[in-house]
Amino acid sequence: MNDNYDSLFYFIDSNTIESEKIVAPRYSYWESVFRVFFRKKSNWIALFLLAVLFIGAFGISWFCPYEPFENITDSATFHLNPSQAMEYFGERSFKWCLGTGLHGNSIAYGILSAARTSLVLAAICSVINMTVGVLIGAAWGYSRTMDSIMLVVYNILANIPYILLISVLVYVIGAGFWSFIFALTVTGWLAIAFFIRTQVLIIRDREYSLASRCLGTPTGRVITRNILPYMTSVIVTLLASELPSYIGMEVFLSYIGIGLSASIPSLGRMIQEAQGVFLTYPWEFWPPVIVASIITVILYVLGQNLADASDPRTHM
Amino acid sequence: MAKYLLKRILFSLFALIVVTGIVMVLVYTYTNRNDLLKSDDNWKKRSGNEQKLYEYTVFQRYGYLEFVDYTTFLKTKYLETEGESYTQNEDYKKAKNAISDSATFQDYPDVAEFIDKYYGEGYDFVYMPVLKYASGKEKAGGGAILLAVNEKSVWNRLWDYITGFITFESKYDVEDENLTDRYIRWEDDPYSKLPALVGSGTKHKYLIYFDSRFPFIHQNLIKINLGISSVTYKNQEITDVINTPTGDMKVVTVQYPTQLGTDQYTETSIDFHSVTYNNAGVSDSDRAIFTDNYTVYSYQKKGLTMLENSFIIGFIATVIAYLMGLPFGIFMSRHKDGLADKTGNFYIIFMMSVPSLAYIFLFATIGTTLFGFPYKFATSTTKIGGYILPVICLALPGLGNVMRWIRRYMIDQMNADYVKFAKAEGLSEQEIFSGHIFPNAMVYLMQGLPGSILGCLTGAIITERVFAVPGVGGLLTTAIDSKDNGIIIACTVFYTFLTILSIILGDLLLSRYDPRVSLTDGKGGGR
Numbered sequence: 118m119n120d121n122y123d124s125l126f127y128f129i130d131s132n133t134i135e136s137e138k139i140v141a142p143r144y145s146y147w148e149s150v151f152r153v154f155f156r157k158k159s160n161w162i163a164l165f166l167l168a169v170l171f172i173g174a175f176g177i178s179w180f181c182p183y184e185p186f187e188n189i190t191d192s193a194t195f196h197l198n199p200s201q202a203m204e205y206f207g208e209r210s211f212k213w214c215l216g217t218g219l220h221g222n223s224i225a226y227g228i229l230s231a232a233r234t235s236l237v238l239a240a241i242c243s244v245i246n247m248t249v250g251v252l253i254g255a256a257w258g259y260s261r262t263m264d265s266i267m268l269v270v271y272n273i274l275a276n277i278p279y280i281l282l283i284s285v286l287v288y289v290i291g292a293g294f295w296s297f298i299f300a301l302t303v304t305g306w307l308a309i310a311f312f313i314r315t316q317v318l319i320i321r322d323r324e325y326s327l328a329s330r331c332l333g334t335p336t337g338r339v340i341t342r343n344i345l346p347y348m349t350s351v352i353v354t355l356l357a358s359e360l361p362s363y364i365g366m367e368v369f370l371s372y373i374g375i376g377l378s379a380s381i382p383s384l385g386r387m388i389q390e391a392q393g394v395f396l397t398y399p400w401e402f403w404p405p406v407i408v409a410s411i412i413t414v415i416l417y418v419l420g421q422n423l424a425d426a427s428d429p430r431t432h433m
Numbered sequence: 434m435a436k437y438l439l440k441r442i443l444f445s446l447f448a449l450i451v452v453t454g455i456v457m458v459l460v461y462t463y464t465n466r467n468d469l470l471k472s473d474d475n476w477k478k479r480s481g482n483e484q485k486l487y488e489y490t491v492f493q494r495y496g497y498l499e500f501v502d503y504t505t506f507l508k509t510k511y512l513e514t515e516g517e518s519y520t521q522n523e524d525y526k527k528a529k530n531a532i533s534d535s536a537t538f539q540d541y542p543d544v545a546e547f548i549d550k551y552y553g554e555g556y557d558f559v560y561m562p563v564l565k566y567a568s569g570k571e572k573a574g575g576g577a578i579l580l581a582v583n584e585k586s587v588w589n590r591l592w593d594y595i596t597g598f599i600t601f602e603s604k605y606d607v608e609d610e611n612l613t614d615r616y617i618r619w620e621d622d623p624y625s626k627l628p629a630l631v632g633s634g635t636k637h638k639y640l641i642y643f644d645s646r647f648p649f650i651h652q653n654l655i656k657i658n659l660g661i662s663s664v665t666y667k668n669q670e671i672t673d674v675i676n677t678p679t680g681d682m683k684v685v686t687v688q689y690p691t692q693l694g695t696d697q698y699t700e701t702s703i704d705f706h707s708v709t710y711n712n713a714g715v716s717d718s719d720r721a722i723f724t725d726n727y728t729v730y731s732y733q734k735k736g737l738t739m740l741e742n743s744f745i746i747g748f749i750a751t752v753i754a755y756l757m758g759l760p761f762g763i764f765m766s767r768h769k770d771g772l773a774d775k776t777g778n779f780y781i782i783f784m785m786s787v788p789s790l791a792y793i794f795l796f797a798t799i800g801t802t803l804f805g806f807p808y809k810f811a812t813s814t815t816k817i818g819g820y821i822l823p824v825i826c827l828a829l830p831g832l833g834n835v836m837r838w839i840r841r842y843m844i845d846q847m848n849a850d851y852v853k854f855a856k857a858e859g860l861s862e863q864e865i866f867s868g869h870i871f872p873n874a875m876v877y878l879m880q881g882l883p884g885s886i887l888g889c890l891t892g893a894i895i896t897e898r899v900f901a902v903p904g905v906g907g908l909l910t911t912a913i914d915s916k917d918n919g920i921i922i923a924c925t926v927f928y929t930f931l932t933i934l935s936i937i938l939g940d941l942l943l944s945r946y947d948p949r950v951s952l953t954d955g956k957g958g959g960r
Contacts, residue, residue, distance in 0.1 A: 272444070272448060273448045273451050273452065276445075276448050276449070276452055276929050276932050276933050276936075277452050277455075277456075277925075277929060277932075278891075278928045278929065278932055280894075281909065281924065281925060281928055281929075284909060284910065284913050285456060285459055285460065285913070285921065285925070286459070288460075288464065288913045288916075288921075289459050289460065289463045289464050290463070358785075361786050364788070365786075365788040365789065368788040368790055368791075369788065369789065369790060369894075369895070372790050372895065373894060373895075373898075373910040374910065374913075374914050375910070375913055375914075388790060392790075392794070392899075395794060395798075396798075402794070406788075406790070406791040406794065406795075407791075409788050409791060410786075410787040410788065410791045413786040413787060413788060414782065414783070414786045414787060416786075417782060417785060417786035418782065418786075421782075
């Protein structure tokens, strides 16, 4: 034994206050969500593409104002392919790099403006439907009187095919931007609310929530502290499928002729105008189709991955 | 169980009626009916009171209201008493001019009779006085008009719709005093050589009959009235439209009813089973063909009906989707995170997120350019060729959907306690998968199965339009385009009925398949 090592050790006092504290690693929910989210490399690629889309739709499109009918008087400009268009207008510019459409309109500029419309539409519809759906769903699940009333309403309205309802509503109230949003949201929240209601019903009577209520926690606090946090990942999952669905819905409704009005540039309308000639003038048809597909795929993938990341079980 | 089912069905009927009412309110009260006139050249050509009258005609055609013109009322009245030459009658002329005087027209006996008659039936009256220039000359189209107008309320409309929804043929249907011999009886049908239920005094002559078309036995006895088209299919009932064969005429060699008993034969497309009673008087050319007054006929066509076209395409696609999707999805779940799972997931994400329009056109382009499949259904030279692309376009997204859910449920079940228990018991992987996990995962898919099959009856909107399939998928969208209110209501009722039926059948199938599921709450196997 070497006595010299004794000098390395020394006595400390026991601290009764410190020993009463329970030390756990610091945990922040959202920090963990984003840590898990950014661990995946595919998310960086998707975010980059989304950023490019946003710059295109909200940045560049301001400098490239789209005028669908600027060449309507000059029939020589109709249906020009990219090289013909550049030759005709005598400039090698971004404006004509995708050729011209039905009325000699620039496809490239059209897509930028249309992508903006689609993104704004999807965002507004999702925000309205999610807010109304989650709030009503939470109340619906929590209050028993409301449950019995809303179930009857739901059973009746859920029987109407969604496409039918939207088509009839758009037909009835017209094809403007806001009336279109109205048609998409007037019953769109119902399915979300019903889903949330079922979730709330399950959590409401869980032991921890019951214990919390027995200890006298007020209802508002039970909802905001006990129930809603539990459902974050469910809500994000819903949002992930909601966002792209509105873009698809707009494309579909425009295609069948009841979408936005002609004055609003939209991907659906561009596709609808070009679908009859998609074999003869493919440059008019495929760019809006591809852009719509890219937007929906990116939003879907990002949403799903965010939903995965928002599940606390993946944080360990 | 029976009590529960009855309750479900009654509630569903209630829901169906409410939905119909809602759509009726939307369509008839909240649409701007003046939009109908904007693009109508006949309306633009007219002016003054005549234009107003034309507006009422248009609104009546689209089902917004019913009206009776005073002059039409006079015509029918005097035609009865005075015969064909009623226009020469002095009383008629006087009565016709009576409404020109806006101060005294109500006192004229014929006008009073007109008002009395329709006031009792709940009509309102619209009087348009003569329009004159300051010089006293009558303006163009400015003649006085008196109308009895019945703006149908939603309740009346709904009530009429429900009460007229199902009609039965009876031998008193035809209003013809000369027809004295009224009967419904079994007779030998000269066209099928089999017995047929034949009526006289009924609307249709053949009430139950056999022929060579699937399903070989047909009936005209009971009729479901979904709604009448006002524009696209001029005044036809929608159930007739979707059940009438499409395509080219089919020429067959048969005997006309007048030729029966002789050895004369004629080549014709007339469908003799379709004949209905002719009230308007039989023409000489029809007299040469028919022996009785049932002379209104339709033609035999080579193609299938709209409903059959849609259903066949949809059904094949659904079967393919399930037959391929189930094994694929199971394989993916068994090799979770493997290459097959990743590829499958990519496919599912593609199908889920890309707008349906995009991939349908993609498949159409690939199919026509690379494989040379016929693009348009109707112009396809071979019978099967036209089906290939529509079926593929419907099967592929369905496949993605089936794969997605069966994989999800299989993986969920794989983590369940009973699987660990089965493993501990020493069951092989194969036994656990096919004997325990798969049946439990299928529980969730059972519910949707009737819906996916019944859904084929509504047709596919985009696919049918892209490939020009004469099916029912485009019915609603074309109706909305042409503001054909009758079809819109008909589609609502039909689609809603199918949705409700699929949910009920799905629940029944589920409770049959999984004894743990009990539809009636409470005692017994309730969870």
